[in-house]
Amino acid sequence: MTTSTTPTPRRLRTRQRLIDHGLDLIERQGYDQTSAAEIARAAGVTEMTFFRHFATKEQLVLEDPYDPFLAEGIGDQPRELPPLHRAARGIRSAWRMLPEPEQPEIRRRVRIAARTPALRGAMWRSTGNTEQAIAARLEADGASAFEARAAASAVIAALVTGLYAWADGEVDTLGAAIERALDVVAGDA
Amino acid sequence: MTTSTTPTPRRLRTRQRLIDHGLDLIERQGYDQTSAAEIARAAGVTEMTFFRHFATKEQLVLEDPYDPFLAEGIGDQPRELPPLHRAARGIRSAWRMLPEPEQPEIRRRVRIAARTPALRGAMWRSTGNTEQAIAARLEADGASAFEARAAASAVIAALVTGLYAWADGEVDTLGAAIERALDVVAGDA
DNA sequence: GGCATAATGTTAGCCACTAACATTCAGGTC
DNA sequence: GACCTGAATGTTAGTGGCTAACATTATGCC
Numbered sequence: 001m002t003t004s005t006t007p008t009p010r011r012l013r014t015r016q017r018l019i020d021h022g023l024d025l026i027e028r029q030g031y032d033q034t035s036a037a038e039i040a041r042a043a044g045v046t047e048m049t050f051f052r053h054f055a056t057k058e059q060l061v062l063e064d065p066y067d068p069f070l071a072e073g074i075g076d077q078p079r080e081l082p083p084l085h086r087a088a089r090g091i092r093s094a095w096r097m098l099p100e101p102e103q104p105e106i107r108r109r110v111r112i113a114a115r116t117p118a119l120r121g122a123m124w125r126s127t128g129n130t131e132q133a134i135a136a137r138l139e140a141d142g143a144s145a146f147e148a149r150a151a152a153s154a155v156i157a158a159l160v161t162g163l164y165a166w167a168d169g170e171v172d173t174l175g176a177a178i179e180r181a182l183d184v185v186a187g188d189a
Numbered sequence: 190m191t192t193s194t195t196p197t198p199r200r201l202r203t204r205q206r207l208i209d210h211g212l213d214l215i216e217r218q219g220y221d222q223t224s225a226a227e228i229a230r231a232a233g234v235t236e237m238t239f240f241r242h243f244a245t246k247e248q249l250v251l252e253d254p255y256d257p258f259l260a261e262g263i264g265d266q267p268r269e270l271p272p273l274h275r276a277a278r279g280i281r282s283a284w285r286m287l288p289e290p291e292q293p294e295i296r297r298r299v300r301i302a303a304r305t306p307a308l309r310g311a312m313w314r315s316t317g318n319t320e321q322a323i324a325a326r327l328e329a330d331g332a333s334a335f336e337a338r339a340a341a342s343a344v345i346a347a348l349v350t351g352l353y354a355w356a357d358g359e360v361d362t363l364g365a366a367i368e369r370a371l372d373v374v375a376g377d378a
Numbered sequence: 379g380g381c382a383t384a385a386t387g388t389t390a391g392c393c394a395c396t397a398a399c400a401t402t403c404a405g406g407t408c
Numbered sequence: 409g410a411c412c413t414g415a416a417t418g419t420t421a422g423t424g425g426c427t428a429a430c431a432t433t434a435t436g437c438c
Contacts, residue, residue, distance in 0.1 A: 008385075010434080047425090048426095049387080057425070057426090084376075117317075121311055154350075161342045161343075184272065184335075185340070185343045187271060198404095199416065224393060235418055236395090244395090245394080246395090
């Protein structure tokens with residue numbers, strides 16, 4: 001039940017220092033070459049404290065800002081469409097309603113993730129919740145469990161690939177990257 | 190350049206003992222609750238030896254038998270089709286030409302992977318090569334790099350989801366699971 | 379200023395994984 | 409059957425991610 005008391009200002013500051021120094025160090029030296037202890041030291045704090053803020057070292061990089069709402073738009077899609085198309089259209093419409101997130105920070109993170117094999121796996125794990133939410137929506141609207149999961153995973157995979165391309169500078173805006181990625185899996189929608 | 194000398198019989202036996210005891214222990218106790226040292230001990234061997242056979246503990250579970258040929262069938266698909274459909278049809282036709290792999294062993298592995306969050310990420314990483322091979326074929330046949338990667342990742346994601354469903358007993362045969370998964374992403378092919 | 383509680387520190391330890399060096403084993407030669 | 413060589417394994421020591429248990433400091437409120 002993640003007892004979620006509002007974090008105290010002090011805690012927020014330490015957390016932010018960890019993020020700042022962490023991303024800095026990792027960008028300069030690489031993820032594997034940067035230890036949690038080193039980041040903690042740079043932030044003026046103990047290794048133990050690092051892990052009290054981030055359950056794993058991966059989580060420092062893989063915060064998940066764009067995630068949990070993405071399933072919301074699916075219910076509005078016409079049920080005659082096959083699950084893959086419903087998922088793609090739903091995500092697209094949900095995305096359009098999102099406030100512009102702080103893109104520079106996200107982009108730093110995604111770029112690091114794209115370059116670090118260890119994190120590409122972790123990214124997949126971290127999108128697991130979203131995937132499940134999408135699958136649940138699809139299933140609620142009539143798809144079989146199997147179809148729902150297959151469609152959800154395919155759409156998320158394409159989307160993450162789009163994110164990577166954006167972080168690498170192949171696509172100009174996050175929005176465009178998402179649109180193009182979804183077009184590939186459901187181009188006629 | 191993986192200097193690949195043919196492994197000596199002795200080495201093969203130790204390796205097999207590690208696999209046998211490893212899968213046994215993991216099935217009984219869970220992946221996280223089973224240490225590499227424990228598996229090594231059960232196989233009558235040192236922890237160090239374990240890691241000389243498997244670069245990581247993950248690799249003991251995630252051997253990759255069905256992988257590298259899957260890209261082969263793509264070249265035969267009509268180029269007018271969009272990349273996603275070419276990929277799906279290519280994999281389907283490649284699969285049909287494969288000799289039946291030793292399914293019981295694979296199924297044990299996939300089932301473990303499906304149940305272990307840490308391994309679901311690793312699975313993704315381990316399919317990276319296949320994904321890249323598929324994307325390369327798509328690109329060679331005229332798709333843009335972006336389209337190629339998005340389509341390849343979506344198809345692989347669906348396929349892995351199908352594998353999980355098969356391992357869980359939701360689908361009877363591996364072949365059927367693959368067909369159904371591909372139908373979801375490219376049903377009209 | 380005093381107090382309760384959140385935030386951090388300390389210490390000790392497990393496990394995945396690696397490097398460097400020492401030992402044993404298997405298969406062919408004589 | 410003793411001998412020799414290279415592959416396979418063992419030993420030891422260490423790093424880094426991560427956790428548990430307990431002690432200390434800081435912060436906001438009275």
